[in-house]
Amino acid sequence: MAEPADEADFDDAPGQGLRKIIHVDMDAFYASVEQRDDPALRGKPVAVGGDGPRGVLTTCSYEARKFGCRSAMPSVTAKRLCPQLIFVRPRFPVYTAxxxxIRDIFRDYTPLVEPLSLDEAYLDVTADVKGIGSATRIAELIRARIKAETGLTASAGVSYNKFIAKLASDQNKPDGICVVRPGEGAAFVAAMPVKRFHGIGPRGAERMKQLGIETGADLAAKDIYFLREHFGSQADYLYRAARGIDLRQVKADRARKSVGAERTFDHDISSGAALREQLERIVGLTWDRIERSRSEGRTVTLKLKLKDFTGLTRARSLPKPVRDRNQFAEIGHALLEELLPLPQPVRLMGLTLSQLIEDEPEAPALVRSASQLSLF
Incomplete structure (x- = not known):
């Protein structure tokens, strides 16, 4: 298992021509922002999310994780594990800001930044645009600037591909760094539980366990024909991942496919008037996100989840992008009216804008330094 390493360990290592990838992951991002902004929350178990009977944790602080709380856990379960848990409503505009x-800090070191969410991103620092000379040093400088400029901590993984860099960023959390050098990737992956592989959820990990696959080494022992028989189209990815191979590039222009918002109600709603009122709130949330992301789109989709978890959707596409909030709300309400009256009460409602034409600023051209990174 790879240990944190200083940059000297990497400057003399073989492997010229390989890419240098950093994966940065903020530590308990939403909860850390809340603890930063409210000193009374510091050092205490904090959950970001609703505390109602149907509430779900968006994330929680490390103090709460010691009790077994985790993201996506029902709030009632989290409160049972940690009775002193403090719930805070999400403040997405603050998290987005x-x-x-943080992304502005990333772009000081490379134009090749691929955000995965508000709190994590891949960076390709193969071209040493600031002449720093070490990918490990770049990662440390970024982490130090994030802490100095935002008051928050980040963990980082440094390696020669995206798959291993992402695994590594979780290795020494919180506020840690892990570097996996060329030649160490296969051994690093072999010791890793497959449940930590990106794309393998709890059900997938359980299915693998039934087939005798619990670690990367177990997975690497299976040939491609076995993997295709049991995992179909995912087989090629699993075969390469088990060997520490990932050919994906960091894509700075990774397109957003949709912008939306949804809400799970504290109590099921059957009244048409109440549903219209809730829809208006969701229109406001969604349009706020649309404006912040500077997105334009042609398709509006309404999603409902009924009491028995049955899903209903209605969508409308326009020849031109939705022009403003009023038109967006008008389409959303028209879609709802098409579904009323409903056969059952509604537990969740969501609204999405898709077929986007984004107005994001262009990334600057990649400037190659005369001095390439020697290795890490």
């Missing part, structure tokens, strides 16, 4: 601040 901090995320943009």
């Amino acid at each position: 901090v995320s943009h601040q």
